[in-house]
Amino acid sequence: MKTHTLEEVQDKLIGKVGTPDRDRFEYELQMDLIGQAIKQTRQERHLTQEELGKLIGVQKAQISRIENNASNVTIDTLMRVFNALQAKVKLQIELPHFKINLG
Template sequence: MATKEIKTYSLAEMKDRYIGKVGTADRDEYEYELSMDVLGKMIKLARQERRLTQEELGKLVGVQKAQISKLESSTNSATIDTILKVFKALKAEINFNVKLEDNFVKLA
């Protein structure tokens, strides 16, 4: 009995096939939502490591508990200013990397 070889695909190939190629509107939206989800999880993890409630973090940042909840669940697009305030209140370092064509610009 001959064994059938199973075709495997990379994650990049699957995204290209089912979401769209890099640079398309659907792919850009997917990548943005994924980034916001990861950011929300990072905020929640840092808050929990600092043993803060959402309400306590909100007070430190100057926003309501609901805004922190929305940030953590990625249901809200936050401004960079708010994100920076949240990480500052958590005493956490955040870095942004911007890629301009083939060159990276690091913003700390």
């Protein structure tokens, strides 16, 4: 019986790195991880979704959406969430003749 690496299985089922399907999968996975980190940290800080929402000026429903799928949220909202949770955020944008660090 032949064994396969995780990378081989992902390439076969999702697509090779750099393909649209793989890029979409990687993006959705990252957004899920961000949502889980927000939820876990909020709970560790003993905050409800409603309380976190009030801290950043959004409804409880938006906090729920962010925690369950952070893919359709603005950078501004994410920054406010992380600031309210006292998290350090670093965002770096690099273009050929331009580089900026946010956070």
